[in-house]
Amino acid sequence: MQTEAPGAPGRTTTRRPPDRKARILAAASRLFRTRGYHNVSVADVAAEVGITAPALYRHFRGKPDLLRQVVDTTVAAVAAAAAAAPDLDTCLRSSASGTMDRRGAAVLWQREARHLPKDHREEQRRALGGVADRIGALIRAERPDLDRADGQLLAWAVLSVYGSISWHRTSLPRRRFEHLLYRLASATARCPLGIRPAASEESSPGGCTGPSLSRREEILVQAIRLFDERGFQSVSTDDIGEAAGASGPSIYKHFPTKTDLLVAGVLRGGEQRRAATAQALAVPGTPRGTLDRLLRSYIGFAIRESHLIGLLIGELDQLPEKERKLARQTQREYLALWVRLLDEARPGLDTAEARIVVVAVLTVIDNAARTGAVGGRPDLADRLAEIGTALLLAQDAPVIP
Secondary structure, three states, X not given: OEEEOOOOOOXXXXXXXXXXXXXXXXXXXXXXXXXXXXXXXXXXXXXXXXXXXXHHHOOOOOHHHHHHHHHHHHHXXXXXXXXXXOOHHHHHHHHHHHHHHOOOHHXXXXXXXXXXXXXXXXXXXXXXXXXXXXXXXXXXXXXXXXXXXXXXXXXXXXXXXXXXXXXXXXXXOHHHHHHHHHHHHHHHHOOOOOXXXXXXXXXXXXXXXXXXXOHHHHHHHHHHHHHHHHOHHHOOHHHHHXXXXXXXXXXXXXXXXXXXXXXHHXXXXXXXXXXXXXXXXXXXXXXXXHHHHHHHHHHHHHHHOHHHHHHHXXXXXXXXXXXXXXXXXXXXXXXXXHHHHHHHHOOOOOHHHHHHHHHHHHHHHXXXXXOHHHHOOOOHHHHHHHHHHHXXXXXXXXXXX
8 A cells, every 4th residue: 555655745655564474474384385495485485475575574584484483373273273162073163164274284384394493393393282182181071981092192183184185185165175074083083992903913914024234225214214304405415324324425325316315215115005005905805894904004004114104295396307206196096096995885975075085094194103192002003993994984973982
């Protein structure tokens, strides 16, 4: 808006809109989610808002400050919604609506928050832990038979259901999408636990055996871990060499570039997942039984290879174009396999809804395997199988045990 400057007829000045800071945060959030933190500049964010970079610096000290405030705002909104809910059902319904307004928020936390300073990252991790504690308390208020650990597991699973829509672009009409999210979160929060017998050694899906301790394998294992924990662009070959007990230059004897390490890691993840999937599909049976074996195969893979899961989730955009396209196609084919089997087990389910359900199941498993608060449970595979089954078979009227 332009107005005449006081005491200076004919001169004009431009007033900053009162919501400019919020608009900058929204633009930064969108760009960080879609391009990745390292691929976005302050000038990019300013251009998105329609201002100059110096104008942006009036509100933020720089790109790290932008990321910090974007993550803080996102986590605070989730925490406020959970704190305001008087009971579980209110929490689940309001969270379904809020999640639609914050689609993409999980990407910011799980992928981009790795670039925050360690102390601030830990602060936000504690804040999210507080959200899980609050949801867990609401679950246990409705289900007093649950102990705190089970309530916490279900709470993190509920958060994963909502966060799962950050990782795909499948869409539905808003009210229908909200209802589906509520239905899935409700099925998760009200899932009976401890009723599924442990998988026998014979039926438990297997993958490839663990890597040998050769120098090449040790370098690859440490690279996979560091890429997952810090992000590909934040890790140097010296970091990898130090973790593997080798000098940075010696890495090049085995991998010509850092990118070759990432490609090898992603290929390993795909190969191990394919091996587990092939074993699950090799046994003849009903559609429901096949779906159950596929569920178990993925749970086993995720628990064994949580850092590989991290690469498949967050680092595919860092691959060279050819390998990136191949990896994306492999992901689509794996999702399509799940959707086909779910359709055979539940004929008539809408294809878009089936995709949303499947991604929710995979996200719950991925996050549980990678969340310290629940990832160390010795019974995690069985509990995730129960939660995954509840999600896959969730109906419009979930039964409260």
